[in-house]
Amino acid sequence: MSRVQKRVRPLTERTNADQAAPEVDREDWLHMYEQMAKIRIFEEHVNELYQSAKMPGLAHLYIGEEAIAVGVCQALQRDDYITSTHRGHGHCLAKGASLDRMFCELLGRERGYCRGKGGSMHIADQDTGNLGANAIVGGSAAIATGAAFSSKRLGNGRVAVCFFGEGALGQGLVYESMNMAQLWKLPVVFICENNLYNEYTHHHETTAGSMKARAEAFGLMTSEVNGQNVREVHESAARLIERARRGDGPAFMLCHTYRFTGHHVGDINRAYYRTKDEELDWKTNRDPLKLLADWMTENKMADAGIFQQIESSVQAEVAAAVEYALNAPFPAPDEVSLHVYA
Amino acid sequence: MSMPESNGRELTYGDAIKEALAEELRRDPRVFMLGEDIAEAGTTFRVLNGLVEEFGPERVLDTPISEPGFTGLAVGAAMTGMRPIVDIMFGDFSGLIMDQVANQAAKIHYMSGGKLNVPMVLRTTMGAGRRSAAQHSQSLHAWYSHIPGLKVVVPATPYDAKGLMKSAIRDDNPVVILEDKMMYRTVKGPVPADDYTIPLGVADVKREGTDITLVATSSMVYVALEAAKLLSEIEVSAEVVDPRTLVPLDKQALIESVKKTSRAIVIDEGYEQYGVTAELASVIAEGAFYYLDAPVKRMGAMNVPIPFSPALEDLTIPNPQQVLEMAKTLCGKV
Numbered sequence: 001m002s003r004v005q006k007r008v009r010p011l012t013e014r015t016n017a018d019q020a021a022p023e024v025d026r027e028d029w030l031h032m033y034e035q036m037a038k039i040r041i042f043e044e045h046v047n048e049l050y051q052s053a054k055m056p057g058l059a060h061l062y063i064g065e066e067a068i069a070v071g072v073c074q075a076l077q078r079d080d081y082i083t084s085t086h087r088g089h090g091h092c093l094a095k096g097a098s099l100d101r102m103f104c105e106l107l108g109r110e111r112g113y114c115r116g117k118g119g120s121m122h123i124a125d126q127d128t129g130n131l132g133a134n135a136i137v138g139g140s141a142a143i144a145t146g147a148a149f150s151s152k153r154l155g156n157g158r159v160a161v162c163f164f165g166e167g168a169l170g171q172g173l174v175y176e177s178m179n180m181a182q183l184w185k186l187p188v189v190f191i192c193e194n195n196l197y198n199e200y201t202h203h204h205e206t207t208a209g210s211m212k213a214r215a216e217a218f219g220l221m222t223s224e225v226n227g228q229n230v231r232e233v234h235e236s237a238a239r240l241i242e243r244a245r246r247g248d249g250p251a252f253m254l255c256h257t258y259r260f261t262g263h264h265v266g267d268i269n270r271a272y273y274r275t276k277d278e279e280l281d282w283k284t285n286r287d288p289l290k291l292l293a294d295w296m297t298e299n300k301m302a303d304a305g306i307f308q309q310i311e312s313s314v315q316a317e318v319a320a321a322v323e324y325a326l327n328a329p330f331p332a333p334d335e336v337s338l339h340v341y342a
Numbered sequence: 343m344s345m346p347e348s349n350g351r352e353l354t355y356g357d358a359i360k361e362a363l364a365e366e367l368r369r370d371p372r373v374f375m376l377g378e379d380i381a382e383a384g385t386t387f388r389v390l391n392g393l394v395e396e397f398g399p400e401r402v403l404d405t406p407i408s409e410p411g412f413t414g415l416a417v418g419a420a421m422t423g424m425r426p427i428v429d430i431m432f433g434d435f436s437g438l439i440m441d442q443v444a445n446q447a448a449k450i451h452y453m454s455g456g457k458l459n460v461p462m463v464l465r466t467t468m469g470a471g472r473r474s475a476a477q478h479s480q481s482l483h484a485w486y487s488h489i490p491g492l493k494v495v496v497p498a499t500p501y502d503a504k505g506l507m508k509s510a511i512r513d514d515n516p517v518v519i520l521e522d523k524m525m526y527r528t529v530k531g532p533v534p535a536d537d538y539t540i541p542l543g544v545a546d547v548k549r550e551g552t553d554i555t556l557v558a559t560s561s562m563v564y565v566a567l568e569a570a571k572l573l574s575e576i577e578v579s580a581e582v583v584d585p586r587t588l589v590p591l592d593k594q595a596l597i598e599s600v601k602k603t604s605r606a607i608v609i610d611e612g613y614e615q616y617g618v619t620a621e622l623a624s625v626i627a628e629g630a631f632y633y634l635d636a637p638v639k640r641m642g643a644m645n646v647p648i649p650f651s652p653a654l655e656d657l658t659i660p661n662p663q664q665v666l667e668m669a670k671t672l673c674g675k676v
Contacts, residue, residue, distance in 0.1 A: 115455030146418020176411025
């Protein structure tokens with residue numbers, strides 16, 4: 001956990017991932033691999049907890065999209081802000097949340113990040129700048145913009161990152177937020193995770209025109225990346241985040257990605273909206289963990305053994321966190337009416 | 343508790359609000375205001391004139407016509423160290439911002455297990471009578487009062503408006519203040535120049551009486567006071583109680599008054615159906631049941647969209663004559 005949120009050297013303007021590589025060293029890439037593995041394995045355990053009826057409610061898994069949360073958060077400082085979504089476990093972990101308190105929250109335990117009152121869709125952790133996952137699609141766009149407003153007004157140099165899915169492009173609030181962010185040159189970066197499906201509906205059926213051009217129309221700096229490639233994500237995010245931090249204004253980053261599993265853990269039969277072949281293609285050929293491992297191996301930065309080592313150590317860490325959470329106490333009944341008001 | 347004296351100093355309702363805002367902007371650099379046409383224009387009601395000249399456009403910030411956007415921006419700013427005051431020109435626009443208020447501002451403290459706070463004030467207007475028709479005349483304070491996590495303030499006098507506004511700005515929760523737009527210039531009253539606050543959750547007896555309690559909010563306080571005057575002419579002594587804040591609600595003050603008078607009418611300018619009057623009447627019915635000599639009656643706005651024509655609009659709002667008639671019935675004076 002100690003390597004979470006480590007400082008990344010500032011990157012200068014560049015245009016593609018390969019040029020970025022020398023600036024980010026082997027340790028950084030291995031750290032990002034570990035972070036992605038942590039999210040992957042965390043989510044697999046969440047699914048198991050659901051399947052075995054140990055977890056109340058539902059959860060929306062981030063499996064397949066890990067490179068985005070990790071590549072972006074690696075470019076953030078610990079006190080920079082993020083806002084997240086209903087599919088938010090990856091963002092929270094990448095920003096530095098601890099596994100045991102995450103599981104406690106998902107299981108409704110008092111030791112959870114929100115004392116069991118938020119659950120899977122509302123994890124907030126002010127110690128790592130996480131202003132909360134938000135279960136209203138697009139609902140945090142203005143909150144992130146407001147955090148950026150505070151940063152600018154208080155002069156504390158913090159950047160706010162707003163994660164949202166392509167489904168949020170249907171919400172007017174997102175555009176109102178981009179407009180104000182650009183008008184007032186606020187340090188906010190909007191990260192759009194285009195995983196192709198608004199719940200169970202392909203974005204071709206919901207989203208007209210160009211996603212990127214929507215942000216460009218407001219004058220935001222934009223980029224478009226392969227969201228499965230953590231190097232590409234990180235390079236672009238670092239550039240846009242540092243630009244925002246310098247006071248040069250907000251940005252929009254469009255990341256193409258894929259949800260390897262269903263809209264939520266209970267979305268098992270998906271054939272009516274997407275094919276098994278499509279899923280298999282993404283899982284086989286565009287797995288973000290595999291892509292990074294392959295690249296590092298090819299470039300003689302690591303051998304396969306190290307990735308197995310990372311995975312088994314993360315497996316053990318996650319299993320211990322699940323065990324801890326399953327044995328943690330539920331909140332006492334009087335907790336129900338605490339924290340309605342500050 | 344002893345409150346400061348005005349020593350003959352009088353301000354309009356609008357100027358009392360402006361004075362509270364100016365004092366708080368001076369006191370705390372984290373406080374700032376945002377909304378449509380609030381800077382040079384001083385709002386469409388000209389209530390904030392002069393503030394941008396003193397505090398600058400960064401603290402009295404004109405926004406795009408994007409109510410959900412700038413309300414949400416205020417939520418985020420409040421969570422991260424600022425103390426924003428949002429201006430929503432007409433209460434009718436509440437529908438536009440309700441997600442940011444009800445699902446975000448009201449819930450963030452609770453959902454985060456008490457870790458994140460949203461110290462913001464949302465100022466908006468209420469009140470019919472301006473010949474503005476159905477989308478610029480409603481009194482929608484019941485909407486906000488329904489949501490746990492929000493505090494809701496409906497000041498009736500300049501004195502209350504200043505003291506309650508300052509409390510709202512210093513509160514660490516989202517507080518909604520609904521100002522009756524018809525009172526900005528027409529209502530004038532004593533306002534101390536001092537820095538004073540009125541705690542949220544304390545009702546005020548606007549007139550003492552012994553025969554019937556008229557519980558009234560915002561501009562309906564004046565309707566109730568006028569009715570009380572008419573009632574005194576037929577030797578009925580009416581007490582007028584103003585809750586001042588709907589959340590938190592000073593239940594005890596309502597109950598104590600009705601225990602004394604045994605009769606109650608609740609008057610409020612929101613729609614009568616499922617409205618503020620229903621909640622207040624039930625508080626009285628439960629808390630003073632054994633003291634009641636008559637059913638608790640309610641008078642709200644008629645359950646119709648507010649019409650434009652003066653001949654129709656005036657029918658929709660409770661008036662002193664109606665209160666008088668109902669009070670006479672309850673007191674057996676017909």
